[in-house]
């Protein structure tokens with residue numbers, strides 16, 4: 328039997344799926360619907376000090392693929408635009424009605440000790456399980472010295488985290504912005520400030536498109552646009568990397584991570600857990616597909632765990648961290664070749680043209696007497712780059728097969744061509 332029950336920074340949750348701070352967690356009715364659909368918790372839409380902010384019309388830009396699928400969305404929304412007292416009363420109500428679900432209060436204030444501490448105490452008194460410090464918002468709030476304006480300065484991340492820790496006796500998550508050069512600087516700063524967990528990532532600074540009639544970035548507000556925060560499936564690779572960086576860094580590897588960024592499916596969730604995340608937060612996928620996506624996420628994750636023999640999330644948490652290494656630690660003698668399964672090939676030629684025009688001219692194109700197109704890999708030219716397998720529209724039609732070349736494992740520090748090589752012996756040790 329698999330069990331999704333988990334503990335995230337000291338908070339028990341019936342499953343690891345929380346809704347991230349955003350419109351889906353903006354008010355009682357949304358959160359009630361989310362809990363009825365099966366979400367384990369929510370991070371309430373970021374609360375600030377009154378008077379509430381003013382939001383614009385419109386607010387979202389979208390990056391479509393060519394079939395109108397949505398790769399990512401960009402928003403220029405600010406924090407909650409509802410009075411604090413109403414939000415806090417709704418939090419109290421939802422806590423009473425759903426005692427087994429987690430509610431985290433997200434917060435943001437000007438960079439003054441009293442502002443952060445007074446707001447933290449007010450939110451704590453509403454009965455939340457923990458607080459999340461929003462140092463991530465890359466638009467609007469940062470221009471007022473909040474959000475990513477704090478998150479981009481490690482000293483401020485540390486200071487504000489410490490202020491909140493001093494004010495309340497609750498688990499505190501520091502939510503990090505990806506709009507920095509090195510995520511470890513802010514992660515380590517948050518740790519020094521005493522946070523119980525890191526939440527990442529917030530949105531990525533972006534312009535999704537330009538309206539060529541209005542000649543302005545989208546979304547446009549009365550003919551003008553601005554940069555906004557990008558999120559959804561497209562940012563998952565950025566988030567995975569940042570989570571992995573924290574999970575494999577000596578100073579931060581013990582930290583609890585609440586992973587956010589492009590989680591749409593059980594597989595996304597499992598990948599973040601494999602890279603060390605304890606909890607998962609979802610925003611865009613819920614906005615695009617509704618709250619019931621959590622049903623597929625939970626069922627898929629449980630099926631995966633049952634198949635692999637994992638009873639609890641902890642059984643595979645962080646299992647991919649040791650295999651996430653610096654480039655220099657990859658085996659330069661490892662070799663693989665593409666193999667085209669002829670029975671599955673539809674003869675479209677995408678593999679051929681990708682390889683012929685942009686790679687290694689390793690896929691031969693023949694036409695037989697009936698005019699049928701046949702593509703075959705020239706092993707001598709194939710460097711195992713994978714491009715053909717990625718562009719092939721038929722899943723599993725092109726397989727990358729490992730070649731046993733009898734060569735020992737050889738990393739760059741060990742390589743004879745490395746000018747910095749001292750006397751590192753070539754090793755057959757396969758351990759990383």
Ligand SMILES: Cc1cc2nc3c(=O)[nH]c(=O)nc-3n(C[C@H](O)[C@H](O)[C@H](O)COP(=O)(O)O)c2cc1C
Pocket residue numbers: 347348349350372373400402404405406407433461463502528529530557558559560562587588589590608609610611612
């Ligand atoms: C419309 C919108 C509003 C958001 N508002 C907030 C917010 O108030 N506070 C916050 O910490 N993050 C906010 N976020 C960021 C999300 O919580 C989350 O970090 C980000 O969207 C990445 O997750 P996703 O790819 O699942 O959407 C917002 C995101 C969107 C799309």
